[in-house]
Amino acid sequence: MINLHHAHLMASDIDAGIAFWRDGFGARVVHDDVFAGARNVFLAVGAGRIHLYDQPPRSTDRSTVHHLGIQTDELETVVERLRAMGVSVTEIRREPTARHAMAEGPDRLLPEIFSARPRGPAPGAPNLLRPLRPTVT
Numbered sequence: 554m555i556n557l558h559h560a561h562l563m564a565s566d567i568d569a570g571i572a573f574w575r576d577g578f579g580a581r582v583v584h585d586d587v588f589a590g591a592r593n594v595f596l597a598v599g600a601g602r603i604h605l606y607d608q609p610p611r612s613t614d615r616s617t618v619h620h621l622g623i624q625t626d627e628l629e630t631v632v633e634r635l636r637a638m639g640v641s642v643t644e645i646r647r648e649p650t651a652r653h654a655m656a657e658g659p660d661r662l663l664p665e666i667f668s669a670r671p672r673g674p675a676p677g678a679p680n681l682l683r684p685l686r687p688t689v690t
Contacts, residue, residue: 559595559602560621562662563610567592570605570659574598577635577656578623578664598623613661620655620663628652628668635666642666 564570574580574596580603584595592607603621625631628645632654635642641657653667 559604560618561604561606563608563660564605565609565660567594567605567607570594571596573638573640573659574603574605576638577640578631610660620665622665622667624667624669626668628654628666631666632656 562570571580571582571594575582578598580596580598582594583597583602584593586593594605594607596603596605623631632642632645635656643655645652645654649670651667651669653665656664656666658664
């Protein structure tokens with residue numbers, strides 16, 4: 554079996570990180586323990602997981618990872634909830650296949666919040682915007 558399990562994020566303030574994902578995106582804490590000398594928290598966000606590691610990032614300059622994509626069918630609601638939390642969020646942009654907004658998360662993380670348009674991809678092209686369903690092997 555091969556399965557992408559989580560995205561590992563360093564956290565300068567792990568409690569603020571938990572609050573950001575819980576209050577902004579409805580994440581649930583599924584594991585909270587000390588491992589390798591630091592607090593490790595796994596949060597379920599829909600079918601995916603975020604792993605927060607209680608250690609500041611070495612740098613908050615953006616590098617290989619540009620953003621994390623968070624798909625929702627309640628784009629306006631999530632954007633307004635984040636703004637009510639004091640999070641900086643761009644205006645919702647409209648593209649041919651999706652609508653999206655970028656938020657400024659803890660430690661300069663960029664979550665992209667998006668909603669796919671129902672028309673889907675061109676015939677024969679893969680639909681990269683559909684939600685992934687875990688497969689059992």
